[in-house]
Amino acid sequence: MKLLNNPFKKILTVVLIIxxxxxxxxxxxxxxxxxxxxxxxxxxxxxxxxxxxxSKSLSVTTGVQQIMIGSLCNNYDDALQVLLNIKKAGxxxxxxxxxxxxxxxxxxxxxxxxxxxxxxxxxxxxWNSLIEESGLEVISLHTDLNAIENxxxxxxxxxxxxxxxxxxITGMYRFDYSDITEVENLAKRLNAAGKALAEEGIQLLYHxxxxxxxxxxxxxxxxxxxxxxxxxxxxxxxxxxxxMTDGGANVTTLMEKLGSRMKLWHINDRGCxxxxxxxxxxxxxxxxxxxxxxMDLDTLVEIAKDNGVEAVVLETHQNWxxxxxxxxxINSFTYLENNF
Numbered sequence: 001m002k003l004l005n006n007p008f009k010k011i012l013t014v015v016l017i018i019x020x021x022x023x024x025x026x027x028x029x030x031x032x033x034x035x036x037x038x039x040x041x042x043x044x045x046x047x048x049x050x051x052x053x054x055s056k057s058l059s060v061t062t063g064v065q066q067i068m069i070g071s072l073c074n075n076y077d078d079a080l081q082v083l084l085n086i087k088k089a090g091x092x093x094x095x096x097x098x099x100x101x102x103x104x105x106x107x108x109x110x111x112x113x114x115x116x117x118x119x120x121x122x123x124x125x126x127w128n129s130l131i132e133e134s135g136l137e138v139i140s141l142h143t144d145l146n147a148i149e150n151x152x153x154x155x156x157x158x159x160x161x162x163x164x165x166x167x168x169i170t171g172m173y174r175f176d177y178s179d180i181t182e183v184e185n186l187a188k189r190l191n192a193a194g195k196a197l198a199e200e201g202i203q204l205l206y207h208x209x210x211x212x213x214x215x216x217x218x219x220x221x222x223x224x225x226x227x228x229x230x231x232x233x234x235x236x237x238x239x240x241x242x243x244m245t246d247g248g249a250n251v252t253t254l255m256e257k258l259g260s261r262m263k264l265w266h267i268n269d270r271g272c273x274x275x276x277x278x279x280x281x282x283x284x285x286x287x288x289x290x291x292x293x294x295m296d297l298d299t300l301v302e303i304a305k306d307n308g309v310e311a312v313v314l315e316t317h318q319n320w321x322x323x324x325x326x327x328x329x330i331n332s333f334t335y336l337e338n339n340f
Contacts, residue, residue, distance in 0.1 A: 036323070037072055044326045046084045056090035058340040059305070062333070063093035063139045065266070065315035066100050068325050073122035076130065082326065083134035089330045090337060093137040095313045096162065097170075098147070098155075101127040128161060139311045140166035140205065140238070140264060144173075148193040148204070156200035166263070167197060168205045168238050171212075180216035180225065187229035194234030205263055206230070207238040210247030223249075227257065236261045240315075241300055242268035242287065252296075255303045262307045266315050267300075267336075269293030273319065287316040289328055290335035301339045312336065 073079035103123045141159045176182050194204035212223035239262045241251050271293030272283040320328035
């Protein structure tokens with residue numbers, strides 16, 4: 001019996017040691033995250049006089065996507081400081097995500113974190129009060145198609161509680177964008193969801209990534225099908241030029257094709273900000289502050305103006321200057337101010 005027990009004890013000991021090491025690593029990551037967050041927030045403290053400042057008056061509404069600030073909004077006071085910094089930088093508003101303004105499962109948090117989009121622990125905060133106290137407006141509310149299909153009135157009321165008439169679907173998960181039958185069915189679902197929201201006084205917008213560039217036929221992409229087979233009365237678009245650039249699309253052509261159906265614009269820039277010398281002649285490009293990359297934003301701005309875009313929303317997930325999302329959106333606003 002002892003001979004059987006000894007190997008078992010050794011295995012159990014190894015498992016316990018590994019478990020303890022994982023706990024220590026998790027604690028170390030948590031401590032580092034808290035240190036980094038406090039360092040950023042302490043750098044951008046706003047006093048009561050500064051919080052009363054007015055946003056800059058531009059030709060369009062400007063805002064920041066909530067995903068950009070999630071890791072900084074772990075309690076009410078910190079979240080308010082971040083929102084006040086958005087306003088002080090000159091922006092009018094913020095775009096909210098439903099999974100960041102309500103309690104979210106650990107699995108979703110981990111998936112977001114490991115995909116480079118940490119969402120923090122702000123789901124339990126009173127975001128209605130935060131928005132009101134900050135003086136920002138909510139440009140739109142991001143949600144998913146299933147939530148609308150299950151209860152359009154609940155989604156509509158949530159949007160209305162924040163004073164916005166726009167709900168945005170952020171693309172589909174576990175979905176085959178290369179299957180034309182699936183994509184055509186998605187267009188039908190979007191039309192139905194858009195009609196249901198319209199009856200509640202809410203507009204439905206579809207937000208792209210790069211997956212919509214999958215070819216469904218010789219000369220059509222999934223995005224072509226979604227544009228062509230959705231009803232402009234019920235479905236319009238929040239166009240993300242960064243992801244379409246990442247997918248190799250002709251962004252100017254797509255923006256011109258959308259025309260007045262492009263209600264909102266997710267703006268970002270793209271380039272390599274790493275300092276040389278470089279080990280290879282092939283560099284990895286990533287998101288960067290507006291005007292600091294290689295995208296032809298000036299041309300896109302003019303098309304957006306011609307399209308009558310209602311709001312421009314800045315969104316980056318990582319690769320911020322000094323690893324500081326607040327400094328990043330401050331720097332990016334200079335471009336918006338000079339071009340709108």
